[in-house]
Amino acid sequence: MSSRDTTTSAGHAFGQAPQSPGAPPMVVLPGRKLFAERAQRLYRLAERVPALGGYLHFMARVVEAQHRVLQQARPSLTDTADLAIAHDIPPLSVDGLWRDMSWPQDLDVLVADLDDDVPDTQREWFESLKAAAYEERAKIAAALLSGEALTAEATAMAPLVGAALQVAWTRQARTLTHAPGRPKEAVRALCPCCGAPPVASVIQIGMARSRVRYLHCGLCATEWYAERARCPQCGDSQTLDYITLEDEAGKRVLPVQAETCGHCSSYLKVAQREWEQGADPLADDLASLALDMMIADRELARRTFNPLLVLGSPA
Numbered sequence: 001m002s003s004r005d006t007t008t009s010a011g012h013a014f015g016q017a018p019q020s021p022g023a024p025p026m027v028v029l030p031g032r033k034l035f036a037e038r039a040q041r042l043y044r045l046a047e048r049v050p051a052l053g054g055y056l057h058f059m060a061r062v063v064e065a066q067h068r069v070l071q072q073a074r075p076s077l078t079d080t081a082d083l084a085i086a087h088d089i090p091p092l093s094v095d096g097l098w099r100d101m102s103w104p105q106d107l108d109v110l111v112a113d114l115d116d117d118v119p120d121t122q123r124e125w126f127e128s129l130k131a132a133a134y135e136e137r138a139k140i141a142a143a144l145l146s147g148e149a150l151t152a153e154a155t156a157m158a159p160l161v162g163a164a165l166q167v168a169w170t171r172q173a174r175t176l177t178h179a180p181g182r183p184k185e186a187v188r189a190l191c192p193c194c195g196a197p198p199v200a201s202v203i204q205i206g207m208a209r210s211r212v213r214y215l216h217c218g219l220c221a222t223e224w225y226a227e228r229a230r231c232p233q234c235g236d237s238q239t240l241d242y243i244t245l246e247d248e249a250g251k252r253v254l255p256v257q258a259e260t261c262g263h264c265s266s267y268l269k270v271a272q273r274e275w276e277q278g279a280d281p282l283a284d285d286l287a288s289l290a291l292d293m294m295i296a297d298r299e300l301a302r303r304t305f306n307p308l309l310v311l312g313s314p315a
């Protein structure tokens with residue numbers, strides 16, 4: 001929020017590599033321990049947010065399983081990535097690749113991995129998902145990726161399908177030999193690797209990325225640079241407001257803010273690693289559902305993509 005942050009990329013041409021040594025990278029591909037660290041974060045959040053404890057604990061198990069499935073080898077789909085990047089096309093485009101991605105196989109392994117651990121409260125939809133044929137699973141995957149509404153039964157199954165989609169895309173993103181450039185201004189709120197919306201933004205810490213904001217892809221976990229104190233949706237910087245959850249004593253509950261934009265009537269969460277090193281854009285988004293409820297009456301659009309959070313799933 002200081003003026004220093006917003007000038008980090010001043011004069012920078014979109015879609016090109018960082019210009020000077022020590023400048024923050026514009027696009028960062030997902031790391032090897034992404035899901036392992038997210039699972040640990042979710043276990044800690046399950047203890048800190050008792051109202052969502054059971055739900056967050058189960059999601060931690062799901063993410064732990066994602067980490068294991070990510071290690072399994074699948075054919076690479078990145079042969080034409082360099083060509084796509086050269087033409088400013090996301091190399092792992094959802095539209096182009098979703099039928100070729102390994103998500104059906106990854107979903108099978110996820111379901112087998114979790115079978116002994118599913119709590120009784122989640123057993124009904126889990127058994128439905130186990131019994132669902134490819135076509136039914138593909139319908140859920142397609143609806144998730146395109147943001148279409150799901151039936152009540154599909155809504156319950158969707159987070160696990162979403163978990164498989166994340167594994168498939170993250171694995172491919174990790175095999176890219178180099179990251180694409182920052183997205184062009186008109187599509188700045190969409191992932192330069194796969195074209196999906198972010199799950200949230202994160203203020204990074206450490207080395208070249210210290211205090212720099214990134215959008216974190218809800219599908220492939222790539223992070224890309226976004227100015228602080230500027231709405232990634234519409235570019236406005238005059239009508240932003242920041243809301244946090246506080247306890248009765250006025251103390252901050254989680255390292256998460258909702259950045260609301262009056263100009264385009266949307267909001268995006270900001271995970272603040274400056275406040276807490278372990279803050280994770282996806283895990284802390286799940287744990288801060290109370291923040292979404294708190295601002296629900298403002299009728300702001302949540303233009304983000306968290307495949308593990310399909311509305312109604314924590315019920």
Ligand SMILES: [Zn+2]
Nearest residue numbers: 191194217220
């Ligand atoms: Zn992505």
Ligand SMILES: [Zn+2]
Nearest residue numbers: 231234261264
């Ligand atoms: Zn806006």
